[in-house]
Amino acid sequence: MVNIAVRNNSSTRGCGGTEGKMLGRKSLIRLCGWTLGCAMLGLLLAAPASATFHLMKVREVYPHGAESYVELQMLDNAENQVGGHHLVMYNPDGTVLQDFTMPHSVSPNSRTNATILIAGPDYATAFPTGPAPDEADAEMNLSPSGGAVCWLEGEPPDCVAWGDFTGPLPTHSPPLVVGSPASPSGVTAGMALRRSIAGGACATRLEAADDTDDSATDFSEQTPDPRNNASEIVEKDCDFAAVQFSVKPPNPTRSTAAEFLFESIPAGAEFECNLDHTAFAPCAHPDDEPLVLPGPFADGSHSFEVRAVNTVGAGPPMGYVWIVDTEAPTVTIQSSPANGSSGTVASFAYKASQLGSTYECSLAAAGQPEAFSPCFESGKSYADLADGTYTFEVRATDKAGNQGAAAAYTWQVSNALAPPVVPSGSTPPASSPPATTPPKPAPRCKKGFVKKRVKGKARCVRQKKKKKRR
Numbered sequence: 082m083v084n085i086a087v088r089n090n091s092s093t094r095g096c097g098g099t100e101g102k103m104l105g106r107k108s109l110i111r112l113c114g115w116t117l118g119c120a121m122l123g124l125l126l127a128a129p130a131s132a133t134f135h136l137m138k139v140r141e142v143y144p145h146g147a148e149s150y151v152e153l154q155m156l157d158n159a160e161n162q163v164g165g166h167h168l169v170m171y172n173p174d175g176t177v178l179q180d181f182t183m184p185h186s187v188s189p190n191s192r193t194n195a196t197i198l199i200a201g202p203d204y205a206t207a208f209p210t211g212p213a214p215d216e217a218d219a220e221m222n223l224s225p226s227g228g229a230v231c232w233l234e235g236e237p238p239d240c241v242a243w244g245d246f247t248g249p250l251p252t253h254s255p256p257l258v259v260g261s262p263a264s265p266s267g268v269t270a271g272m273a274l275r276r277s278i279a280g281g282a283c284a285t286r287l288e289a290a291d292d293t294d295d296s297a298t299d300f301s302e303q304t305p306d307p308r309n310n311a312s313e314i315v316e317k318d319c320d321f322a323a324v325q326f327s328v329k330p331p332n333p334t335r336s337t338a339a340e341f342l343f344e345s346i347p348a349g350a351e352f353e354c355n356l357d358h359t360a361f362a363p364c365a366h367p368d369d370e371p372l373v374l375p376g377p378f379a380d381g382s383h384s385f386e387v388r389a390v391n392t393v394g395a396g397p398p399m400g401y402v403w404i405v406d407t408e409a410p411t412v413t414i415q416s417s418p419a420n421g422s423s424g425t426v427a428s429f430a431y432k433a434s435q436l437g438s439t440y441e442c443s444l445a446a447a448g449q450p451e452a453f454s455p456c457f458e459s460g461k462s463y464a465d466l467a468d469g470t471y472t473f474e475v476r477a478t479d480k481a482g483n484q485g486a487a488a489a490y491t492w493q494v495s496n497a498l499a500p501p502v503v504p505s506g507s508t509p510p511a512s513s514p515p516a517t518t519p520p521k522p523a524p525r526c527k528k529g530f531v532k533k534r535v536k537g538k539a540r541c542v543r544q545k546k547k548k549k550r551r
Contacts, residue, residue, distance in 0.1 A: 133159070133160055133162060134160055134161070134162045134163045134166055134186075134234055135160070135234055135235055135236040136155060136156040136157045136160050136235075136236070136289075137153050137154065137155055137156065137160055137163075137197075137232050137234070137235050137239065138153070138154050138156065138232070138235070138239045138276065138287060138289075138291075138292060139151065139152075139153060139154075139230055139231075139232055139239050139240070139241050139276065140152045140153065140154035140196060140275065140276050140287065141273050141274065141275045141276070141303075141305075141306065141307070142223070142230055142241060142243070142273065142274045142300075143207075143223075143273040143274075143305050143307070144223035144224060144225050144228060144243065144244075144268050144274070145207070145223070145225055145268075145270070145271075146201070146203070146222055146223070146224070146225075147201045147202050147203035147204075147221070147222055148201060148203045148204055148206060148207035148208075149200070149201040149204070149221050149222065149223040150198060150199065150200040150201065150204050150214065150221075150307055151168060151198075151199045151200075151221075151223075151230055152196050152197070152198050152199075152307060152308060153168070153196065153197040153199070153232055154194060154195070154196050154197075154276075154287050155191060155192075155193060155194060155195050155196075155197075156193070156194075156287060156288065156289055157193055158191070158192050158193050159189055159190075159191060160191065160195075161186050161187045161188060161189050161190075161191045162186045163183045163185075163186055163187060163197060163234075164183055164184060164185045164186040165182065165183065166182070166183050166233070166234040167180055167181065167182055167183070167232075167233045167234060168181045168183065168199060168230065168231075168232055168233075169181070169230070169231050169233055170221070170223060170228065170229070170230050171228055171229040171230070171231070171242075171246075171248075171250060172228060173224075173226075173227035173228060173244065173245050173246045173247060174247060174248070175229070175246075175247070175248035175249045175250045175251065177251070178222075178223075178228065179218075179220050179221065179222075181199065181216075181218050181220070181221070183199075183216060184216060185215075185216065187215055187310040188310055188311075191310060192314060193286065193314075193316075193318070194286050194287050194314050194316040195310055195314055196308040196309065196310060196312060196314075197215050197216070197309070197310050198212065198213075198214045198215050198216075198307055198308060198309040198310070199214060199215065199216045199217075199218055199221070200214035200216075200217060200218065200221070200307070201218055201219075201220075201221035201222060201223075202217070202218075202219050202221070204217075204307075208305070208307055211307045212307060212308060212309040212311070212312050213309060214307075214309060215309050215310050224244070225243075225244065225267050225268040225269075225270070226244045226245055226267040227242075227243060227244030227245035227246045227262070227267065228242070228243065228244065228246060229241065229242035229243070229246050229248070229250065229259055229262075231250070231257050233253070233257075236255075237255040237256075237258075238253065238255060238257055239292060240257050240258060240259045240296075241259065241263065241274065241276075241296045241299070241300055242259035242260075242262040242263070242296045243262050243263045243264045243265075243267070243268055243274055243296065243300070244262055244264060244265065244266070244267040244268065245262070245265070245267070246259070246262045258294040259294070259295075259296050260293070260294055260295030260296050260297065260298065261295055261296060261297040261298075262296050262297060263296040263297050263299075263300040263301065263302075264300075264302055265297070268302060269302055271305070272302040272303065272304070272305070273302070273303055273304070273305040273306070274300040274301070274302060274303070275300065275301065275302075275303040275306070276291065276292075276299050276300055277291065277299060277300070277301065278291050278316065279291070280293065280299075282319070282321065282394070282395070282396070282397055283318065283319035283321070283393075283394070284319070284394065285316055285317045285318075285319060286316040286317060286318055286319065287316060319393040319394060320391070320393050321389070321391070321393055321394065321395075321396030321397065322345045322346060322347060322349070322350035322389035322390070322391045322396050323345065323346045323389065323396060323397075323399070324343050324344070324345055324346075324352075324387050324388060324389050324396070324398070324399040325343060325344055325345075325346060325399070326341060326342065326343045326399065326401060327342045327343065327344065328340055328341060328342035329341055329342075329401050329403070330401075330403045331403070331481075332402070332403035332404055333403065333404040333405070333406045333479075333480055333481040334403060334404070334405060334406070334481055334482070335405070335406055335407050335481040335482045335483045336405070337376060337377030337378045337379075337405060337407065338376060338377065338378070339378065339383075339385070339403070341385065341387075341401075343387055343399070345389040345391075349391060350389035350390055350391045350396075351363065351389070351390045351391075352364050352387055352388070352389060352390065353387070353388050353390055353395060354385070354386065354387045354388075355385075355386050355398075356383070356384070356385055357383060357384055358384060358386075361386070361388065361395070361398075364387070378405045379405065380405050380406055380407055380408065381404065381405060382402060382403075382404050383402070383403060383404070383405060384400060384401070384402050385400065385401050386398040386399065386400040386401075387399055387400075404481075405481075406479065406480075406481035406483065407481075407483065408435075408479075408483060409479070409483040409484060409485035409486070410433040410434045410435040410438045410477040410478070410479045410483065410485045411433070411434045411477075411485050411486070411488075412431050412432070412433050412434075412440075412475050412476060412477045412485060412487070412488045413431060413432055413434075413488060414429060414430070414431045414473075414475065414488050414490050415430045415431055415432055416428070416429065416430040417429050417473070417490045417492070418492055419492070420491075420492035420493055421492065421493035421494060421495045421498060422492065422493075422494060422495070422498065423494070423495065423496050423497075423498045424464075424465065424466030424467060424468065424494040424495075424496050425464065425465070425466075425496075426462060426463070426464050427444075427462065427463045427464075427466060427471070427473070427492075427494070428460060428461070428462040428463075429442075429460055429461050429462070429473055429475070429490070430459075430460040431460065431461075431475045431488065433477035433479075433485070434477075434485075435477070435479045435480075437479065437480050438458075438477040438478060438479045438480070439455070439458075439477065439478050440455065440456050440457070440458060440475055440476070440477055440478075441453040441454060441455055441456060441475070441476050441477075441478070442454065442455075442456035442461045442473070442474065442475045443472075443473070443474040443475075443487070444463055444471060444472070444473050444474075445471065445472050445474075446467075446469050446470065446471055447469060447470040447471070447472075451472075451474055451487075453474070453476065453487075456475065461473075461475070466494045467494070467496070468494055468495055468496055468497075469493075469494055470491065470492070470493055470494070471491065471492060471494060472489055472490070472491045473489065473490045473491075473492075474487040474488065474489045474490075475487060475488055476488070526541035527541070529543060529544055530542060530543055530544060531543075531544045
């Protein structure tokens with residue numbers, strides 16, 4: 082069974098130390114048989130950028146000859162240091178049409194979703210009441226029939242292609258990707274290509290998730306709306322509700338149930354949940370009654386995600402991953418004293434089947450009860466044991482709290498087997514005289530040799546032949 086309780090307080094401190102109001106009513110959700118996935122805290126705690134240039138996207142392109150313009154848009158605050166960086170335009174075959182180096186940076190006070198306008202020489206003719214470009218590109222001449230534009234300095238670079246563009250784009254690291262061109266028949270006269278910002282979590286501001294790397298998906302023809310860096314920012318941040326856990330299962334755990342306590346910041350949100358990466362579904366409950374889902378959890382890794390849904394939409398999910406482990410470790414005794422042995426020292430080594438297990442050991446004489454106490458992974462030793470029969474036992478408990486059966490060894494202790502001990506101050510027994518080496522036997526001589534003493538030692542010498550008489 083998974084118990085999910087949603088607690089609402091008047092106020093609390095949210096992630097990163099910011100104050101956030103809680104839900105105004107208590108509620109409890111019990112969810113059974115769910116499993117948890119990857120934590121997504123990073124989505125909530127993304128640090129703001131500071132004076133850079135790489136969190137930029139191409140937002141709008143007006144490809145109409147010398148009247149053309151390209152509009153870049155910032156994903157975060159202060160992406161203003163664009164001076165010296167490159168906006169590159171390409172022909173339909175992927176060759177470079179123009180590599181424009183931005184001569185200046187823009188205001189350091191540029192906020193999220195601020196824009197930068199780069200325009201061709203006849204831009205003012207087409208847009209006499211439009212905002213002044215931040216940069217004038219005297220050579221910009223984009224064809225409505227086909228081409229591509231890339232902001233090379235993005236991480237990753239950002240590109241859009243249109244019309245009869247076939248590419249490929251030049252080799253670059255990271256690669257330049259356009260997917261299928263937008264407006265494959267060419268951009269209609271008087272129309273611009275504008276990126277959709279509805280694809281991410283917030284449908285009213287530009288986010289990295291709005292970029293799918295497919296031009297036909299990301300861009301569509303729209304009435305031109307050139308904006309420079311000083312233009313009003315019409316995009317709005319979504320005031321999503323965040324989710325914060327206060328109770329979650331241990332990791333790992335031997336329990337096949339799980340309990341979650343979470344709350345939304347600010348108050349008033351509903352909740353959607355998923356288990357083991359299934360689709361999000363409402364996890365509401367009438368009249369504060371528990372919502373019970375079937376279990377239990379199987380052994381292994383599980384995931385749970387919950388997101389808060391308010392009038393703006395569904396906020397980024399908060400997730401948790403944990404492991405269910407109901408298998409107890411087994412212990413093997415790897416070394417032990419001989420049976421029988423003296424009681425001077427008895428040492429044991431052992432090993433559990435699961436890493437990180439803790440151990441308990443017991444030593445009991447015959448007829449005595451076992452008495453387990455913690456012992457070290459490196460082994461256990463005993464000394465000064467009296468004569469008798471002993472049983473050593475060791476058992477292991479894994480990180481999830483599963484305790485395995487004890488492994489046992491029984492042996493006989495006989496101190497008579499110990500070497501004699503000389504009492505302090507006594508005279509040691511006299512030492513035996515050194516053994517003498519027995520004399521070597523006299524050599525036996527082969528045929529044709531006779532035994533003689535040479536220099537006091539027996540030797541075999543060749544026998545002299547007798548001379549024949551004539």
